Amino acid sequence: MCSGNFAKCLGITLIPLAIIAILCNILLFFPGGVPAGKSTDITNEAFYLGGLVGSGLLMIFPALVFLGLKNNDCCGCCGNESCGKRFAMFTSIIFAAVGLVGAGYSFIVSAVAINRGPKCFLSDGNVTYPFSEGDYLSNKTMWSECEKPNGIVTWHLTLFSMLLIVGLVQVVLCAFQVINGLFGAICGDCCGCCAES
Numbered sequence: 526m527c528s529g530n531f532a533k534c535l536g537i538t539l540i541p542l543a544i545i546a547i548l549c550n551i552l553l554f555f556p557g558g559v560p561a562g563k564s565t566d567i568t569n570e571a572f573y574l575g576g577l578v579g580s581g582l583l584m585i586f587p588a589l590v591f592l593g594l595k596n597n598d599c600c601g602c603c604g605n606e607s608c609g610k611r612f613a614m615f616t617s618i619i620f621a622a623v624g625l626v627g628a629g630y631s632f633i634v635s636a637v638a639i640n641r642g643p644k645c646f647l648s649d650g651n652v653t654y655p656f657s658e659g660d661y662l663s664n665k666t667m668w669s670e671c672e673k674p675n676g677i678v679t680w681h682l683t684l685f686s687m688l689l690i691v692g693l694v695q696v697v698l699c700a701f702q703v704i705n706g707l708f709g710a711i712c713g714d715c716c717g718c719c720a721e722s
């Protein structure tokens with residue numbers, strides 16, 4: 526198994542996912558696609574920053590570390606050709622664990638937000654959460670309880686669903702890298718990076 530190459534693939538996949546998550550979280554601050562009048566008009570879960578921090582910024586570090594693994598100098602440590610590489614794989618486990626926690630956090634926040642539904646303006650002008658326990662998911666007639674902003678339920682559902690999926694994929698990828706990193710740390714990277722010397 527070529528654990529360094531595998532990690533590089535993970536790194537390349539994680540970057541676009543992190544960017545999608547950051548964009549989704551930013552869009553959630555514009556309910557229905559328009560700037561909110563007051564910050565209290567915005568669904569609370571947007572401020573938990575699951576997409577911006579958990580699946581976004583926290584994921585950039587592991588992604589960069591994974592990307593760099595392939596190029597780590599493996600010939601300089603304790604006279605052991607593979608020990609530098611092994612150390613790199615070992616540190617990648619820690620970063621993968623950070624990514625796992627961040628993505629898991631975003632996943633949980635998104636699940637809670639989907640279950641709770643969006644904050645919106647009712648016909649009486651109050652801003653509140655009209656739904657509970659995901660009841661609106663199976664009954665589209667209820668969506669009209671949200672009078673403003675236009676299309677807020679679709680907006681909320683689309684963006685948090687994307688964050689849910691991104692978080693799940695990131696959790697799986699980082700879990701893979703924890704296992705891959707363990708293999709790499711124990712067995713060394715079997716790509717033979719020093720073979721040419």
Ligand SMILES: *[C@@H]1O[C@H](CO)[C@@H](O)[C@H](O)[C@H]1NC(C)=O
Nearest residue numbers: 661663664665666667668670
């Ligand atoms: C859907 O919601 C509407 C409005 O709350 C309600 O009148 C209707 O009975 C619900 N339909 C179902 C199938 O639960």
